[in-house]
Every structure is written in structure tokens, then in C-alpha cells.
Amino acid sequence: MRQFLDFEKPVAELENKIDELRQMTASEGVNISDEISRLSVKAEKQLRLLYSKLSPSQKVQVARHAQRPHALDYIRSLISDFTPLAGDRQFAEDKAVVGGLGRFEGQPVVVIGTERGADLETRLAHNFGMARPEGYRKAIRLMKLAARFRLPVLTFVDTSGAWPGIDAEARGQAEAIARAIETCLSIPVPLIATVIGEGGSGGAVALASGDRVLMLENAIYSVISPEACSSILWRDPKQASTAAESLRLTAQDLKKFGIIDRIIQEPVGGAQRDPEITITTAGRAIAEELAALQAENPKGLISRRREKFLAIGRVTGE
Incomplete structure (x- = not known):
């Protein structure tokens, strides 16, 4: 329904x-x-x-819609012969981050995604897409595996942010996120990140520091949620719509600022109206970007990727 x-x-x-x-x-x-x-x-x-x-606050609602396709939907549809890999080899398995090996249009790849879950049972199992340190360390392990075997990395980002619990902080949440970003920036293989719903805070950046950052038309990507922002700045969560406007979190704003590289069109009414068409469209966009990156040499990939992110927000004088 x-x-x-x-x-x-x-x-x-x-x-x-x-x-x-x-x-x-x-x-x-x-x-x-x-x-x-x-x-x-x-x-x-x-x-x-x-x-x-749509206003920015309305796009926030669309990006969080429970019936939008999630990371596992993209993986099932776009990745053949998918073999999931689990665990960070240090502490535990974190189901908020899913990943493994598979083939994208016949080409071997490593795929990683943040999975929110589709109903109450799966949302609880995947912790609503909010990863603990072991989730990011699993992502690091998979990216290093991709680097070793020269496999492109595809990531699908959909999280409100990293898990903020005391247990996560005790196990080094900030360090794990920083290491994940560092790994994204240093692997000598193409990395294409796609923000498919909500890209929240460092929990999203940890998997989205790629050569190409794609974003669905009605997705959002921000350093902080509008609710948290309004609580901090105005001490009033009811100001979330004002915060959403100020944060410039829409795909259109982020493309203008050079934060993302490409906007993927959604069906009229949002991805939830026709998940199959949305996933197919995203797959075509990813294939085009991957083909463009294949000819790049490893050193060039790393250099341009790092420069891309270092240039964000850089102001030069006359």
C-alpha cells in the first residue's frame, strides 16, 4: 500500500x-x-x-520515505553473483553496513552500502542504517580488498549518520570514520558513490569520498540533520524547515557548489513511486561514470580524488 x-x-x-x-x-x-x-x-x-x-524540507521528507529503494534493493538489481562479506576482523559484524563482491554489468566490483531496512524487523536488524565503528572498519577492509585485486568500488549511501551511542564512542567511532575517509581517498581504483536517500554527517562522508559522487534528484546530503541543526541554533526543533533551507542540502544546491558531480533523475513523485525505474536509471549513470574512470591510471585517480575534496570550500584571493 x-x-x-x-x-x-x-x-x-x-x-x-x-x-x-x-x-x-x-x-x-x-x-x-x-x-x-x-x-x-x-x-x-x-x-x-x-x-x-518541492521545498528543502519537503525533499527531506521524500529522501526519508520508507518506500524508497534501499541499498540492498540496488545491490540485488544491479549486482549479479553477489557474495556478501561480513565482519571487521576486529570486533563484530555490523549489519548497518552491507557489502561484498559481485559483478556490475559483467565487471567484478566491490560494493558497499548503508542499509536502513524496509520494515520494523529489518530496520532494527540494520540499526536504521546507523553504523557503529565495526561497520566502517568492515568498509575499510572491503575497500582494501578492492585495492589489492584492482576492483572498482561502488557505494550506496543512505544514513542519517553514524550511531551516536556510548558503545560506539567507546570503540572509536570518530577514528573509524576518519580512517574510512582516508581509505576512500587513497585506494588506487575507481570509487563511485551514490547518495540514494539521506546522506547524513560523517557517517555518509565515510563512504562517499569518491572519484564521482552521484545523488538522486530528491535525496539530501548534509553535515547535520535539519532537526539537530534547529535544536542547536534555535533551541527549537520546530525550526527544522528553516534549517533545511539554510543547510543547502538538496542535490541541486550541492551540484551548484561542486560537492556532487551528477544528479540522477527520479520518476515523478519520487523514487518510491517506481523503484525499478529509479534503480535502472541509477545503474546507467553509474555505468557511464565508471567507463569514464577506467582509463585513468591509479596515481592519477588518487591525486585527482584528493584534490577534488581539498578544493571544496577553498577560497582564493585575487
Whole structure:
């Protein structure tokens, strides 16, 4: 059953009415196809209008939509012969970070993603996509494996941030994230990161410091969540919409600032409306970027990747 966001209420009313008419047609044999067609066109227009002018706070809602495709959905659809690898070889297995070996369009790759889970059971199992240190250390292990065997790395980022619990801090959360970023910047193979939902704080940067950073049209990517930002700056979580505007966390803003390299178009109404098309579109974009990187030599990849991130925010005088 489709879940509607608050601002989608006009569309929800129309689509619910369409469903009622279809049920009436099926049960009573009444021919009201013309009315159904009219309402369907109206609902489509309303949806296009809504999504043509989303505010940053509305994009936050879309990016967090529970029915958007998650990392494992992309892996299942785009990666054949996938073999998951577990554990950081130091402490434990963290299911918030998933990864392993597989083939992308026939080419061997290492794939890593943050998985939020699709229902309550899987969300609890994956800790809502918030990794502990062992999750980032597992990612480091997989990236080093990719470097050893000269395999490209594909990452799928969807997390509100790293797990903020005392247990994570006690095991070196900040150090693990820093090491993951360092590894991203130093491996001599192509690394393509795709922000598929929410890219939150260092927990996202740890897997997104790549040669190419792609981002879905309605995804968000920010140093802090709007709720946390508003609580810190205004002592009022109700100011989250103001914070979302100020943070410049949309794909369009980040492309303008040079933080990301490419925006991947979503179906009208967001990725949750048609996950299959969304994943296929993302796969094509990743394939194009990977093909462009294949000719680069390892030293050149590392040098340009590091310079890319060092240049972010750099101000030069006249």
C-alpha cells in the first residue's frame, strides 16, 4: 500500500477516489472508465505540480520515505553473483553496513552500502542504517580488498549518520570514520558513490569520498540533520524547515557548489513511486561514470580524488 507524505494530501485524495471507483467497477460492473481516466489525469498533473516546486524540507521528507529503494534493493538489481562479506576482523559484524563482491554489468566490483531496512524487523536488524565503528572498519577492509585485486568500488549511501551511542564512542567511532575517509581517498581504483536517500554527517562522508559522487534528484546530503541543526541554533526543533533551507542540502544546491558531480533523475513523485525505474536509471549513470574512470591510471585517480575534496570550500584571493 502506497504511503503518502503530508504535502501529498491532494494527490492522496484523488488516488483514493480512483481506487474506490475501480473497486466499484470490479464489484458492481459499473462502467465509469471515463471518470477514472479524468481523475487519473488530474492526479498526475497535481503530482507533477507538487514535485516541480518541492521545498528543502519537503525533499527531506521524500529522501526519508520508507518506500524508497534501499541499498540492498540496488545491490540485488544491479549486482549479479553477489557474495556478501561480513565482519571487521576486529570486533563484530555490523549489519548497518552491507557489502561484498559481485559483478556490475559483467565487471567484478566491490560494493558497499548503508542499509536502513524496509520494515520494523529489518530496520532494527540494520540499526536504521546507523553504523557503529565495526561497520566502517568492515568498509575499510572491503575497500582494501578492492585495492589489492584492482576492483572498482561502488557505494550506496543512505544514513542519517553514524550511531551516536556510548558503545560506539567507546570503540572509536570518530577514528573509524576518519580512517574510512582516508581509505576512500587513497585506494588506487575507481570509487563511485551514490547518495540514494539521506546522506547524513560523517557517517555518509565515510563512504562517499569518491572519484564521482552521484545523488538522486530528491535525496539530501548534509553535515547535520535539519532537526539537530534547529535544536542547536534555535533551541527549537520546530525550526527544522528553516534549517533545511539554510543547510543547502538538496542535490541541486550541492551540484551548484561542486560537492556532487551528477544528479540522477527520479520518476515523478519520487523514487518510491517506481523503484525499478529509479534503480535502472541509477545503474546507467553509474555505468557511464565508471567507463569514464577506467582509463585513468591509479596515481592519477588518487591525486585527482584528493584534490577534488581539498578544493571544496577553498577560497582564493585575487
